Amino acid sequence: MKLDNLAALNAERDARRPAILVTDTADGSQRLVREAEFAADPLAEVFRERLLSGNSGLVEIDGRSLFLTVQVPPVRLLVIGAVHISQALCPMAEALELDVTVIDPRTAFATPERFPDVALLAEWPDDAFARIGTLDRYTALAALTHDPKIDDPSLIAALNADCFYVGALGSRKSHARRLERLGEAGLSPEATARIHGPIGLDIGAITPAEIAVSILAEVVATLRRDRIKGRTAGKPADCLRHDLDA
Amino acid sequence: MLATDQTILREAETWRRAGRSVALATVIETWGSAPRPVGSHLVIERDGNFLGSVSGGCVEGDVIAESLDVIEDGRARVLEFGVADETAWRAGLSCGGRIRVYVERID
Numbered sequence: 001m002k003l004d005n006l007a008a009l010n011a012e013r014d015a016r017r018p019a020i021l022v023t024d025t026a027d028g029s030q031r032l033v034r035e036a037e038f039a040a041d042p043l044a045e046v047f048r049e050r051l052l053s054g055n056s057g058l059v060e061i062d063g064r065s066l067f068l069t070v071q072v073p074p075v076r077l078l079v080i081g082a083v084h085i086s087q088a089l090c091p092m093a094e095a096l097e098l099d100v101t102v103i104d105p106r107t108a109f110a111t112p113e114r115f116p117d118v119a120l121l122a123e124w125p126d127d128a129f130a131r132i133g134t135l136d137r138y139t140a141l142a143a144l145t146h147d148p149k150i151d152d153p154s155l156i157a158a159l160n161a162d163c164f165y166v167g168a169l170g171s172r173k174s175h176a177r178r179l180e181r182l183g184e185a186g187l188s189p190e191a192t193a194r195i196h197g198p199i200g201l202d203i204g205a206i207t208p209a210e211i212a213v214s215i216l217a218e219v220v221a222t223l224r225r226d227r228i229k230g231r232t233a234g235k236p237a238d239c240l241r242h243d244l245d246a
Numbered sequence: 247m248l249a250t251d252q253t254i255l256r257e258a259e260t261w262r263r264a265g266r267s268v269a270l271a272t273v274i275e276t277w278g279s280a281p282r283p284v285g286s287h288l289v290i291e292r293d294g295n296f297l298g299s300v301s302g303g304c305v306e307g308d309v310i311a312e313s314l315d316v317i318e319d320g321r322a323r324v325l326e327f328g329v330a331d332e333t334a335w336r337a338g339l340s341c342g343g344r345i346r347v348y349v350e351r352i353d
Binding site for chain 1: 252255256259262263272274275283284285321322324348350351352353
């Protein structure tokens with residue numbers, strides 16, 4: 001492999017853009033295809049399927065055996081709330097190789113002492129999102145503050161960006177109130193139905209660590225099932241209801 | 247540190263830029279129960295240092311030995327391992343699977 005191609009693959013990953021390296025396994029010839037070039041490529045249809053699954057693999061084209069190294073952006077987990085559950089969740093998320101950032105404007109919560117070695121932003125969610133870059137379909141968001149002032153804007157941003165997982169902590173009762181508020185804020189019922197609430201798989205979790213396990217299990221289940229079914233890409237991000245006649 | 251396939255490609259670039267001779271091995275095909283999925287990487291440098299895994303440890307030794315040849319002659323090649331190999335006991339997959347590994351030099 002040419003060092004240029006390797007460097008470009010690494011650069012695309014840093015920029016959170018998908019890329020595919022096509023290698024002819026017979027003669028070693030290679031070409032790197034970037035996101036902007038996918039659609040016009042002769043292998044466009046093959047690329048589309050591969051990007052949906054996120055899986056690398058061999059394809060036979062005109063008698064040639066081509067290996068596609070499929071690189072999709074690393075999965076990012078945004079945790080809203082520097083709370084007790086988040087403290088238990090961060091090391092587990094790291095073990096799962098999720099790229100974790102904790103966001104909480106309450107400076108008493110968002111301290112390096114409480115979150116050693118974790119990317120931590122003591123800012124309001126919208127300010128934090130502007131800093132870390134566009135939310136995308138390779139991003140999961142878990143809203144854990146119980147405070148609508150902090151949770152609601154982050155949920156709206158995540159749904160509008162078509163994040164693959166959006167979850168919110170709270171009882172069924174508080175989730176019902178949340179859905180009402182988000183509806184009043186202009187989100188459609190289809191959009192708010194994508195929120196996992198109460199958050200996490202139902203494993204009877206009680207302690208912060210157990211709740212963290214249930215949340216991360218739900219994130220993994222959504223990620224893997226979506227990829228298997230090829231649902232992570234191609235969906236329009238028009239979750240906001242545009243009431244033209246209002 | 248546990249190396250992921252993402253950190254491996256970064257490390258391969260870092261090693262090459264530091265002037266080291268580097269080969270990259272990639273699992274391109276698997277049959278049956280194989281320990282590492284297609285796309286898994288192993289990066290090897292001339293001194294024998296390596297990072298990553300293509301088989302969870304079963305055939306790494308052979309892949310590394312072949313990689314040193316690739317570093318020498320620069321010719322990419324496809325290696326195949328499985329229990330059907332005559333070398334099954336030396337470098338076979340105890341799980342009963344078969345894998346093909348593409349090895350190339352970083353130029």
